[in-house]
Amino acid sequence: MRQFGYERPTQIGAALAAVGAPGARYLGGGTNLVDLMKLGVENPELLVDVTGLPCDRIEPAAGGGLLIGATVRNSDLAADPAIRRRYPVLAQAVLAGASGQLRNLATVGGNLLQRTRCAYFTDVSKPCNKRAPGTGCPARDGEHHNHAILGGSPHCVATHPSDMAVALVALGAVVHVLDGEGAAGVPIEELYRLPGEEPDRDNTLAPGALITGVELPPLEFGGRSAYRKARERASYAFAIGSVAAALAVSDGMVSGVRLGLGAVAPVPWRAHRAEAALLGGPATEEAFAAAAAAELADARPLRDNGYKVPLLANLMTQVLTGLAAEVRR
Amino acid sequence: MQTDSQVTLTVNGREHRLELDNRTTLLDALREHLDLTGTKKGCDHGQCGACTVLLDGRRANACLVLAVAAQGQEITTIEGLAGPDGLSPLQQAFLDHDGFQCGYCTPGQITSATAMLAEAAAGWPSAVTPDVGADRIDLDTAEIRERMSGNLCRCAAYVNIVAAIEEGAAR
Numbered sequence: 001m002r003q004f005g006y007e008r009p010t011q012i013g014a015a016l017a018a019v020g021a022p023g024a025r026y027l028g029g030g031t032n033l034v035d036l037m038k039l040g041v042e043n044p045e046l047l048v049d050v051t052g053l054p055c056d057r058i059e060p061a062a063g064g065g066l067l068i069g070a071t072v073r074n075s076d077l078a079a080d081p082a083i084r085r086r087y088p089v090l091a092q093a094v095l096a097g098a099s100g101q102l103r104n105l106a107t108v109g110g111n112l113l114q115r116t117r118c119a120y121f122t123d124v125s126k127p128c129n130k131r132a133p134g135t136g137c138p139a140r141d142g143e144h145h146n147h148a149i150l151g152g153s154p155h156c157v158a159t160h161p162s163d164m165a166v167a168l169v170a171l172g173a174v175v176h177v178l179d180g181e182g183a184a185g186v187p188i189e190e191l192y193r194l195p196g197e198e199p200d201r202d203n204t205l206a207p208g209a210l211i212t213g214v215e216l217p218p219l220e221f222g223g224r225s226a227y228r229k230a231r232e233r234a235s236y237a238f239a240i241g242s243v244a245a246a247l248a249v250s251d252g253m254v255s256g257v258r259l260g261l262g263a264v265a266p267v268p269w270r271a272h273r274a275e276a277a278l279l280g281g282p283a284t285e286e287a288f289a290a291a292a293a294a295e296l297a298d299a300r301p302l303r304d305n306g307y308k309v310p311l312l313a314n315l316m317t318q319v320l321t322g323l324a325a326e327v328r329r
Numbered sequence: 330m331q332t333d334s335q336v337t338l339t340v341n342g343r344e345h346r347l348e349l350d351n352r353t354t355l356l357d358a359l360r361e362h363l364d365l366t367g368t369k370k371g372c373d374h375g376q377c378g379a380c381t382v383l384l385d386g387r388r389a390n391a392c393l394v395l396a397v398a399a400q401g402q403e404i405t406t407i408e409g410l411a412g413p414d415g416l417s418p419l420q421q422a423f424l425d426h427d428g429f430q431c432g433y434c435t436p437g438q439i440t441s442a443t444a445m446l447a448e449a450a451a452g453w454p455s456a457v458t459p460d461v462g463a464d465r466i467d468l469d470t471a472e473i474r475e476r477m478s479g480n481l482c483r484c485a486a487y488v489n490i491v492a493a494i495e496e497g498a499a500r
Binding site: 078092 | 394480
């Protein structure tokens with residue numbers, strides 16, 4: 001690990017000013033950044049610790065939703081009574097990720113900006129277009145059983161690793177961002193970008209921009225939501241496929257639906273096509289399966305990750321069918 | 330650029346002043362600078378839980394926490410769990426149930442379980458809690474296994490670890 005400076009400002013203005021220094025990076029809980037520094041993937045010259053900033057609360061938002069501060073720890077988010085009641089999909093997604101120890105450290109802002117766990121990205125002895133642009137992508141012909149089936153490019157097929165972000169995409173969260181230009185609300189889908197020819201850029205944030213919070217809209221059917229994660233062991237592993245869903249049914253017809261998919265794309269994937277196929281139609285298992293198939297029609301699996309297509313189709317169908325059954329009860 | 334810091338760490342109720350390179354993790358500060366070697370270094374990447382300590386009563390992987398960032402928090406290690414009257418109930422339960430083989434993961438297991446029981450008592454749900462909105466947690470075997478999944482035991486003494494924690498929870 002290279003040597004670095006360390007600052008822990010207690011005011012947001014001071015944090016923005018400090019991160020203006022060359023090679024400066026924000027530090028949240030450190031569960032990803034410190035690990036990447038040990039591996040030599042990240043080499044910041046200055047760490048600006050944001051955990052002293054006044055962004056550590058969950059409170060009602062003006063629009064009727066909730067505002068989650070960026071430095072709220074993952075475990076506090078999952079334990080929050082209002083989150084558990086109004087947006088159970090979010091609590092479930094957070095609890096499906098990492099371990100109790102890591103969730104106690106990890107912040108909401110850091111969770112959003114964590115890097116891919118692609119083994120080529122984290123191994124500095126290997127080429128990787130995301131870590132070292134232009135060096136190539138060994139994953140396409142190499143070890144890629146957990147890589148993207150949607151949204152990848154010839155330059156990168158790594159997946160976004162977050163569970164939490166999949167639920168936030170489904171809920172239509174808005175990310176509060178502060179930079180030199182001022183404050184802005186960025187819909188979470190616009191925070192992330194597909195790799196295209198620049199896989200080193202995970203997101204659309206300006207250099208030095210600070211995430212101060214995440215706002216959940218007052219989604220009325222958010223209480224009827226669930227997260228389901230498939231992984232290679234029962235606990236404490238990244239997803240090989242996951243689904244975040246919220247569903248409203250009236251007179252047997254879908255009157256509201258939100259779907260997010262995890263571990264299938266370089267970004268947490270909002271399943272717009274499936275949502276459009278379902279809205280106004282019957283809330284039946286057949287309709288759910290057809291919508292899932294529509295969403296996955298553009299999937300382009302690689303040699304060893306074709307299993308994700310039926311896996312995600314089945315997960316989507318199962319989660320929506322379960323939520324529809326809850327509605328009937 | 331200043332790359333080292335004057336660091337004050339409060340460990341097991343005692344204050345320590347250290348001059349540390351900013352790269353020093355809390356784990357290395359405890360083991361190499363304070364001779365508190367009960368906290369173990371396993372993977373050093375947050376994957377095994379051997380380095381689990383408590384920060385203000387909450388369990389955390391000391392290998393991923395920079396020592397300079399741990400200032401101002403009450404740090405508790407395995408050496409700080411026993412009271413004046415002897416072992417903590419969980420420590421005694423691990424002995425009674427033979428909750429280990431080689432013992433390397435044991436400090437992390439016990440420290441983690443100590444905080445895990447507090448999380449469950451506070452009503453925190455887990456990934457296997459049937460209703461994430463429920464007020465009370467029924468801390469059965471499935472809950473204990475899920476909540477302890479961040480602590481690996483390469484000897485696979487899990488059966489006895491779970492039994493020890495079940496008894497520790499009851500004491």
